[in-house]
Amino acid sequence: MNSLRLILRYFSASLRSQLQYPGSAIMLGIGAFLTTIIDMLAAWALFDRFGQVQGWGLGHIAVFYGVVSTSFALTDFFTRGFDVFGNEFVKTGAFDRILLRPRSPALQLVGYEFRLSRFGRLAQALLVLFVGAAVVGVDWTPDKVLLLAWTITGGVALFTGLLVLQASFAFWTTESLEVFNVLTYGGIQAAQFPLSLYAGWFRNFLIFVVPLGCVAYYPVLAILDQPDPLGAPDWWLPTAPAMGFAFLAASFIAWRAGISRYTSTGS
Amino acid sequence: MPQILVEDLAKTYRVAERDPGLLGAVKGLVHRRHRTVQALRNVSFSLEAGELLGFIGPNGAGKSTTIKILSGILKPDAGVVLVNGRVPFTDRIAHVSKIGVVFGQRTQLWWDLPVSEGFDLLADIYRVDAARYRANRDELVALLRLERVLDQPVRQLSLGQRMRAEIAAALLHEPDILFLDEPTIGLDAPSKLAMREVVRRLNRERGVTVLLTTHDMHDIEALAERVIVIGHGQVLADSPFETLRANVLAERRLVVDFAQEAPEIVMAGVEVRSRRGQTLELAFDPTRTPTPTLIAALAAAHEVVDIHVGEPAIEEVIARFYDLHGAGEA
Secondary structure (H helix, E strand, C coil), X not given: CCHXXXXXXXXXXXXXXXXXXXXXXXXXXXXXXXXXXXXXHHHHHHHHHHCCECCECHHHHHHHHHHHHHHHHXXXXXXXXXXXXXXXXXXXXXXXXHHCCCCXXXXXXXXXXXXXXXXXXXXXXXXXXXXXXXXXXXXXXXXXXXXXXXXXXXHHHHHHHHHHHHHHHHHHHCCCCXXXXXHHHHHHHHHCCCHHHCCHHHHHHHHHHCCHHHHXXXXXXXXXXXXXXXXXXXXXXXXXXXXXXXXXXXXXXXXXXXXXXXXXXXX | CCCEEEEEEEEEEEEEECCCHHHHHHHHHHCCEEEEEEEEXXXXXXXXXXXXXXXXXXXXXXXXXXXXXXXXXXXXXXXEEEEXXXXXXXXXXXXXXXXXXXXXXXXXXXXXXXXXXXXXXXXXXXXXXXXXXXXXXXXXXXXXXCHHHCCCEHHHCCHHHHHHHHHHHHHCCCCCEEEEECCCCCCCHHHHHHHHHHHHHXXXXXXXXXXXXXXXXXXXXXXXXXXXXXXXXXXXXXXXXXXXXXXXXXXXXXEEEECCCCCCCCCCCEEEEEEECCXXXXXXXXXXXXXXXXXXXXXXXXXXXXXXXXXXXXXXHHHHHHHHCCCCCC
16 A cells, blocks of 8 residues: 555544544634634734735735645644654654554654644635635636645645654654744744845744745745735745745754664664 | 574663752753663574564563564664564664564554554555455454454453454564563453463464563463573573573472471471461472482471472572572662
8 A cells, every 4th residue: 555545544544533522623623713713813903003014914914824824724634743743752652663664654653643623723724815815806817826736835845844843853852842833833923924024034034944934925925916025036936835845855854863863772 | 594683782872860850950951961771781692483482581681672673673782683684773664564563561553443443554554465464354353352342442442352452463464573572461360361372372373483571470481482581681591491490490399288286397408488387388409308308207207288399489480590690670
């Protein structure tokens, strides 16, 4: 059985486990929908007060936020294993079991859980994205739909990379590092506003270190038919999501190093 | 070539040490002190296909480290390991496809899934051909008497049922070698007996090579023809179990029931182990005092009702062995 089919088998098993407690999955889903709505209320309050900031309105913010939040919601469906990796696998030694099976450890961690409750966040993110797009009048031509899909794919790669990196650190710390939430949840907060609003060093951080700007800001400019106020060339805007894949590839280098450390130290 | 070959295996762990309390935690961030623990010094042994080997030793002796190296989870610092001609940790995927591992204290099944669905998933993970899987599963379900629990979620099983399911799960992909790390820990007496029976049949009827670690000496007595005793990271003994017992403790026990209150016994090479009313338990060395001589002397001097000759309990044999080698709890 190939890897993709195996992942689907894992997911169907995980769904059946969760459906043993259907009430819980539904309540968690509704909870995720409601709490993420509050994110948008904060932005709404801000723009209600100031109207526009450097020419950006609430509709634009909604599109930026919707894109990055959709990427994160999709990532959150299948990265639970990496998120809890330190506490559930390294500390307990359950990672031994992963190494005892003839499949890649990353694949088995993806198969750890398919989080049904994340439909709430995804629904909210898509709602905000398309309402925002309607407000600013995005014309969904086929090439824009394609660009949106490519942008979200790059975003999923980036967030997956962050979670793989978080899990990699756990090989050394043996604890799941909550500090990474600053980059994931904080990243969504940061990426919902256009990069042009930020100070130079923070902008550079979001382009070169954790390239959230490349999977939200630049490609969304292209979707909105806006040139970059900071002067990035036009060809770059739809190309930028590739940085998400570069980040994912780099995080797998750390992952490999972590596994190598685990098999040498046994802790 | 033997199926498992281990030569001069050595493994050292570095254990981070930390002073207690908050101050210690902060100091640990800045400067870490390490203590090295030599888990294995120079372990060598080999195992032919179809053997059933018991691996015993006190906690911290190096049993788990050896199993982890053999199963490819851990890299040794030095030495040679070949299992089926492969180096476990460099050829991990090919290696683990051909071994089965059961850790007594950890599950390999899915807690919330019925046993049968866990089996299905494992068959996919191990890429077991569908027809072979069905035949194999049906055989194991019959052998391990799992029919009644197949549809139950794993979390609802008793420990005995779960361990039988774990063994089946470890054999679905038809491994040549089965590693059992304390498979009877926490089981009640009937479940232990059933477990031993299953392991014996797997070994005899299916020819599976078995390497088992345990603290329950009755497991060893019931199962293993060959025993390796490990202590302080070294092989202390590698022999048939009966040889080990005979070499380590050439001691016999004699339980004597007297017609009256048990008398004082003063004889060279005979020691009173316990006294209970009219019953005495004596320990003696049969090479110095032959059993018939002792019995005759007792019967001549006292009115004896009953006599029973025994051997010391196996736990005592092993405890004595550890003491002899200074290999107590590490």
